[in-house]
Amino acid sequence: MNTLKKIKILILIGMLGIMINCNRDEDSVLQKFLGEYTVNDSCGYTNTTYIMNIKEKNENQNELYLDNFGGYGATIVAKVSSDNPDKLTIDSYADNLHIVGEGTINNERTQIVFTYDTSNNGMSVHCSSIAKK
Incomplete structure (x- = not known):
């Protein structure tokens, strides 16, 4: 009977561990992107x-x-x-600029590489940047 109690306790601990891991904040699709980044940006010249x-x-x-x-x-x-949880898509407006592009985060979740275009009044500029946490 003592061995049976130990087995039940081990099973309970294992189940609790699984339940805790299922609800981790880092499992959120957004969590890996959150934070402050230093960005080196290149737009045109x-x-x-x-x-x-x-x-x-x-x-x-x-x-x-x-x-x-x-x-x-x-x-x-x-x-x-929705196709790639490591990829951001951008199609937004800010200060009369239309910004369209994408960014991909690395496996270590420390860097995002962006490529995007900004346009206003028929003029467009291609940009690329590296954002590091």
Whole structure:
């Protein structure tokens, strides 16, 4: 009977461990993107470095806020791709600019590489940036 109690306790501990791991915040699709990043940005012939913060907008819609995207104080909305949870898609407007592009986070979750285009009044500029936590 003593051995049976030990087996039951071990099974209970294992089940509790599984339940706890199922509800971890890091399992959220958005969690890996959240935080403060130092960004090196290249748009056309201009290179800038700035700080960007990524915050949750709407977990049900897999949406994030990218604060100070582009380095001029704008906040845009990005969405985690349903096809690839390591990829952000951007199709947003900020300060009369239409911003369309994507970003991919690395396996270590420390860097996002963005490629995007900004357009206004028929003029478009291609940009790329590396954002590091």
